[in-house]
Amino acid sequence: MRFVYSPEHLHLDPVYEVEHGVQSAASDIPARAEAIRRALEEDTDFVVDGATDHGTGPIEAIHDAGLLRFLEQAWAEWAGSRKANPLYADTFLHYSLGEGMERPPEPIELGSRMGYWCFDMYTPVVQGTYAAARAAVDVALTAADLVLEGEPVVYGLCRPPGHHAGPKVFGGSCYLNNAAVAAQYLLERSGSRLSILDVDQHHGNGTQQVFYSRSDVLYVSIHADPSHYYPHFTGNAREIGAAQGEGFNLNLPLRGRCGQNEYLLAVERALDAIAAFDGSAVIVSLGLDTYCMEDDGGLGLTTPFFHEVGRKVASVGTPLLILQEGGYYVPDLGKNTRQWLRGAAGLLPDLPRG
Numbered sequence: 001m002r003f004v005y006s007p008e009h010l011h012l013d014p015v016y017e018v019e020h021g022v023q024s025a026a027s028d029i030p031a032r033a034e035a036i037r038r039a040l041e042e043d044t045d046f047v048v049d050g051a052t053d054h055g056t057g058p059i060e061a062i063h064d065a066g067l068l069r070f071l072e073q074a075w076a077e078w079a080g081s082r083k084a085n086p087l088y089a090d091t092f093l094h095y096s097l098g099e100g101m102e103r104p105p106e107p108i109e110l111g112s113r114m115g116y117w118c119f120d121m122y123t124p125v126v127q128g129t130y131a132a133a134r135a136a137v138d139v140a141l142t143a144a145d146l147v148l149e150g151e152p153v154v155y156g157l158c159r160p161p162g163h164h165a166g167p168k169v170f171g172g173s174c175y176l177n178n179a180a181v182a183a184q185y186l187l188e189r190s191g192s193r194l195s196i197l198d199v200d201q202h203h204g205n206g207t208q209q210v211f212y213s214r215s216d217v218l219y220v221s222i223h224a225d226p227s228h229y230y231p232h233f234t235g236n237a238r239e240i241g242a243a244q245g246e247g248f249n250l251n252l253p254l255r256g257r258c259g260q261n262e263y264l265l266a267v268e269r270a271l272d273a274i275a276a277f278d279g280s281a282v283i284v285s286l287g288l289d290t291y292c293m294e295d296d297g298g299l300g301l302t303t304p305f306f307h308e309v310g311r312k313v314a315s316v317g318t319p320l321l322i323l324q325e326g327g328y329y330v331p332d333l334g335k336n337t338r339q340w341l342r343g344a345a346g347l348l349p350d351l352p353r354g
């Protein structure tokens with residue numbers, strides 16, 4: 001199985017994030033992607049490819065040019081004012097602040113400009129942010145090229161992840177939406193519609209938003225109930241799409257730590273919807289933060305079970321483009337990713353017996 005990797009992510013090392021008003025260790029750290037890379041490189045069934053530069057065109061098909069410009073320029077401006085700490089917002093463009101009025105202009109002051117484009121305190125801008133975010137998109141698009149060339153299953157080791165980034169907003173450790181950019185890219189080149197299956201622990205608010213009013217991309221997400229879990233404000237079952245997109249957005253929220261029986265029922269519902277939609281490919285937003293050893297217990301899933309889920313998803317019978325999203329329990333992240341991918345590629349699990 002081919003997979004795509006770029007070392008550019010190593011320079012995205014935010015050191016800390018802010019949770020409940022206090023500084024805590026960053027969750028999206030370079031060790032995550034390196035653990036996955038090592039686990040795949042140790043497995044002779046995987047072959048690595050480098051990422052190729054695809055420019056900003058495919059990104060601007062999804063994201064506002066102002067957001068991209070901000071990501072490109074913010075760090076230089078911040079560092080130029082002799083700041084060395086990660087850039088966080090001071091003031092956010094809260095939904096209700098502008099409700100019923102026209103969208104305000106982008107402010108000039110940098111801390112509030114950050115809050116114009118970013119929605120949380122988990123997603124700072126640091127020196128390596130822009131280059132890493134661009135490289136993650138290139139990983140996704142290089143993997144998409146391999147699918148277009150006829151590879152049945154390809155994995156893109158994207159870091160930073162992408163599914164929380166919307167057209168005009170970033171957050172949740174995501175800056176650019178790798179899966180959404182790849183979906184649009186595939187759609188334009190294949191001329192046929194496709195599905196996105198998001199199996200990260202957290203709802204992919206950004207991906208949902210990009211395709212919410214469209215019928216050419218079906219978005220299906222299995223995630224922990226947003227009443228209790230990030231991103232909190234999206235991911236409810238009643239969000240079914242709007243206008244032409246009505247009926248093309250399926251959210252399957254589950255109880256935290258629900259375990260594999262409930263999870264399998266959700267996977268079957270998701271795959272039924274994907275089969276009925278009958279697209280030409282499936283993009284998988286693969287988050288392994290559903291793992292039972294995550295801080296919050298995830299959805300209670302285990303390493304051998306990830307293999308079974310990968311195998312089931314592959315049964316849809318279309319090409320699969322699998323892109324990395326979350327997964328934060330670093331000691332087991334490599335083996336969990338590898339088992340999921342081995343399942344998707346029709347390979348047997350290679351876990352020790354017992």
Ligand SMILES: [Zn+2]
Pocket residue numbers: 200201202287289325326327
């Ligand atoms: Zn997640």
